Every structure is written in structure tokens, then in C-alpha cells.
Amino acid sequence: MSDREISQAVIRRLPRYYRYLGELLENNIERISSNELSKRMQVTASQIRQDLNNFGGFGQQGYGYNVKYLYTEIGKILGLEENHNFIIVGAGNLGQALANYSAFEARGFVFKGIFDNNPILDGVSIRNIPVMMMDDIKSFIKENEVEIGVLTLPKDSAIEVAKVLVDCGIKAIWNFAHTDLDVPGDVIVENVHLSESLMRLSYNLKRSNDGYHYHK
Amino acid sequence: MSDREISQAVIRRLPRYYRYLGELLENNIERISSNELSKRMQVTASQIRQDLNNFGGFGQQGYGYNVKYLYTEIGKILGLEENHNFIIVGAGNLGQALANYSAFEARGFVFKGIFDNNPILDGVSIRNIPVMMMDDIKSFIKENEVEIGVLTLPKDSAIEVAKVLVDCGIKAIWNFAHTDLDVPGDVIVENVHLSESLMRLSYNLKRSNDGYHYHK
Numbered sequence: 001m002s003d004r005e006i007s008q009a010v011i012r013r014l015p016r017y018y019r020y021l022g023e024l025l026e027n028n029i030e031r032i033s034s035n036e037l038s039k040r041m042q043v044t045a046s047q048i049r050q051d052l053n054n055f056g057g058f059g060q061q062g063y064g065y066n067v068k069y070l071y072t073e074i075g076k077i078l079g080l081e082e083n084h085n086f087i088i089v090g091a092g093n094l095g096q097a098l099a100n101y102s103a104f105e106a107r108g109f110v111f112k113g114i115f116d117n118n119p120i121l122d123g124v125s126i127r128n129i130p131v132m133m134m135d136d137i138k139s140f141i142k143e144n145e146v147e148i149g150v151l152t153l154p155k156d157s158a159i160e161v162a163k164v165l166v167d168c169g170i171k172a173i174w175n176f177a178h179t180d181l182d183v184p185g186d187v188i189v190e191n192v193h194l195s196e197s198l199m200r201l202s203y204n205l206k207r208s209n210d211g212y213h214y215h216k
Numbered sequence: 217m218s219d220r221e222i223s224q225a226v227i228r229r230l231p232r233y234y235r236y237l238g239e240l241l242e243n244n245i246e247r248i249s250s251n252e253l254s255k256r257m258q259v260t261a262s263q264i265r266q267d268l269n270n271f272g273g274f275g276q277q278g279y280g281y282n283v284k285y286l287y288t289e290i291g292k293i294l295g296l297e298e299n300h301n302f303i304i305v306g307a308g309n310l311g312q313a314l315a316n317y318s319a320f321e322a323r324g325f326v327f328k329g330i331f332d333n334n335p336i337l338d339g340v341s342i343r344n345i346p347v348m349m350m351d352d353i354k355s356f357i358k359e360n361e362v363e364i365g366v367l368t369l370p371k372d373s374a375i376e377v378a379k380v381l382v383d384c385g386i387k388a389i390w391n392f393a394h395t396d397l398d399v400p401g402d403v404i405v406e407n408v409h410l411s412e413s414l415m416r417l418s419y420n421l422k423r424s425n426d427g428y429h430y431h432k
Binding site for chain 2: 011012014015016018019023042077078079080082084092093094096097100101103104107108109147148171172174178179180186188190192193194195196197198199200201202203204205206207208209
């Protein structure tokens with residue numbers, strides 16, 4: 001089937017299903033009913049059945065879901081069986097943390113290089129790959145078929161670098177900079193705004209301290 | 217007014233308003249109309265008016281919004297004028313990156329200490345604060361009035377450490393571990409699941425490569 005008809009709301013829940021199914025696999029659980037999955041995920045069983053029905057025929061009455069099969073199929077839908085080359089721009093603490101982030105490889109994301117404009121970092125090795133300077137980024141992207149750029153740098157530089165990446169034909173940006181990026185419609189941007197997450201925490205903490213009950 | 221009546225949807229947008237207003241302030245812009253703000257934020261002007269009306273009387277016909285005033289008021293609603301002590305558990309790359317994350321202090325979050333269970337890190341300094349071992353965490357939380365724990369460690373350890381933090385009376389957890397945490401209802405959990413963000417990127421990249429047009 002085409003995934004054209006799957007709603008964005010379902011798509012947003014898929015990574016969470018994938019994570020839970022992965023945990024079940026690690027624990028050698030081969031099949032699970034929607035009721036059990038419901039308890040673990042704190043989502044209603046009917047929501048789970050409805051979501052997974054989108055992908056057709058994964059569940060069987062009286063048997064439940066085949067964990068491995070469902071995990072594999074969701075992985076395919078999420079594009080995790082394909083390999084994508086990525087680079088990181090910004091070799092500060094966060095950039096280095098992400099360069100060492102093992103979940104990348106497990107999901108088919110292949111770390112090709114890390115760039116910075118600070119000459120002090122020129123040639124310093126991260127995961128056995130020396131930090132490169134920004135002058136080399138254009139040729140590097142082309143020669144290494146880089147599809148994804150991860151931006152871990154201050155917001156003003158992020159806006160500039162995003163333009164360079166777009167000019168080089170990059171397809172997607174994972175943006176950790178504290179700003180939105182203005183890129184053409186066919187370039188994918190996935191934002192991780194840590195500061196906004198921290199503010200949500202702050203807001204809930206304030207309400208809790210003010211005596212409101214916190215609802216997850 | 218009480219913020220009891222403000223919907224969760226508005227609350228989720230507040231950090232974004234706060235970020236944009238902060239950018240305007242940095243650029244010395246004193247007032248802005250809902251139309252201008254709308255263009256910058258890619259939210260409809262009527263949505264902006266409706267959201268900000270929740271806080272009563274910030275906008276004036278023919279004048280627009282007073283940027284500084286609105287920024288300050290939203291900051292108060294988000295609890296950013298208060299100070300909160302936090303610790304980080306997990307002194308790996310991500311933990312170290314967050315320890316050095318300057319946005320924390322700007323938002324009233326005060327870094328008190330960082331913990332790990334790897335003896336190699338015992339006493340290693342991060343931001344002039346030596347890494348402490350887990351044995352000391354209980355007494356440290358009590359003596360330093362720590363309200364928030366940041367978890368940057370593998371998921372199995374995260375689940376264990378979350379229990380310890382809850383026993384010590386911690387109020388909120390900023391969770392970077394690749395798992396959900398099962399904590400009592402009055403403990404706030406804000407999750408940053410990087411892996412799920414990466415999967416959303418992967419999904420959109422796959423669709424784009426398959427020839428679907430990407431809609432932000």
C-alpha cells in the first residue's frame with residue numbers, strides 16, 4: 001500500500017511504537033496483544049489497533065501482533081533500512097556529543113565528517129575523524145554524497161550555514177540552533193529546540209509549585 | 217488573572233512566542249503588530265491575537281504589541297523569573313554539553329553538580345565543578361535544594377536513577393534517555409527523545425526521495 005493516506009498524527013506516533021517494539025525484542029518477547037501494548041505505552045488499545053491497522057494485517061485475532069514483523073515493517077515505513085550520509089556543523093560540546101551518538105548508526109545514519117570555523121579545532125579528531133574547516137564543506141558534501149546536515153552552532157551562524165548547505169543540494173537539516181530556518185520547501189527541517197523544552201518544564205514546575213496538580 | 221484557563225495548546229506555543237520576542241528585543245524592535253509577528257512566525261495574525269488575548273490587554277489598536285512588556289509577561293507565565301537548582305546525571309558527551317549550555321542560566325536554571333558512576337570521571341572538572349559519584353547524590357540533593365534532575369545516561373540506568381531522584385523529593389526530570397519514565401503523578405517529566413526526532417527526519421526524507429512533496 002502507499003503511505004500517502006496515513007495521517008500525520010499516526011506518523012508522529014510511529015517512532016514511539018518503534019521504540020517500544022524494540023524494547024520488547026530486546027526482552028525476547030515475540031508477540032503482544034494490543035491490550036498489553038496499551039498498558040506499556042499508556043495509549044488506549046483501540047488507538048493502537050486503529051493506528052496499526054493503517055499498515056494492514058499486522059495483528060491476528062487471538063494471537064496478537066508479531067513483534068519482530070511489526071518492528072521491521074514500521075522501520076521500513078520510517079526509512080530506517082536505508083543509509084544516509086550526514087555531517088555535523090559545529091564541533092562544540094553538543095556537536096561532539098552527537099558525533100558519538102551510537103543511535104545514529106543503528107538507524108542507518110552514517111557519520112561522514114564534522115566542521116567548524118574555529119581554527120583551534122582544525123584537525124582535532126572526533127571518532128577518528130579530524131574536524132574540518134568551513135572552507136572545505138562544499139566540495140566535501142559533493143564528494144561524499146551527504147544528504148543530511150546537523151546544525152549544532154549559534155543561531156546566526158546556523159542561518160548562514162543552512163544557506164550554504166541548501167546551495168550544495170543537501171536534502172535535510174537536523175537543526176539544534178535556537179532559531180527557525182528559512183529554506184526552500186523541498187528541504188526537510190527537523191528542529192530540536194532544547195530551550196523550548198526547558199521552558200515547558202519550567203512552566204509545569206511553576207504550576208506545580210503554585211499548587212496546581214500536574215497532568216502528564 | 218489565573219493561568220488556569222489557558223489551554224495546553226496555547227501553552228505549547230508560548231516558548232516560541234518568547235523566542236521570537238527575544239529576537240526582536242535583540243534587534244532593538246520596541247513594538248510589533250500582529251501582522252508583522254505573523255509573517256515572522258508563520259502563524260496567522262488571528263491566531264496570534266487570539267493567543268495573546270489570553271493574557272489580557274497586551275496589544276493596542278493601531279500601536280501593536282509592546283515587545284519588552286510582552287516578553288517579560290510571557291517569561292513570568294513560563295516561570296523564568298524564578299531560580300531552580302539542577303543537577304545532571306550522566307557525565308558523558310551529552311551531559312557535558314548540557315553542563316556547558318549557557319541558555320540554562322539565562323532561564324533561571326542554576327547548575328549545581330554533575331554525577332556519574334564511572335570511577336574514571338571521579339573528580340574530573342566540568343565548568344569548574346568536579347564530577348561526583350552516585351554514592352553522594354542523595355545527600356547532595358538535600359543539601360543543595362535541587363529541584364530538577366537532567367538524565368543523560370543509558371535507558372536502564374535512567375529508570376533506576378529516576379527512582380532515586382523521586383525518593384529524594386526531586387520535582388522535575390528533564391529526560392534525554394531513550395525510554396519513558398514511570399514516576400508519581402506529581403513529578404514533572406519533560407522528555408527529549410532525540411532518536412524519535414531523527415526517525416521523523418528519516419520518514420520525511422524517505423517520502424521526499426520517493427517523490428512526495430514535503431509539507432512543513
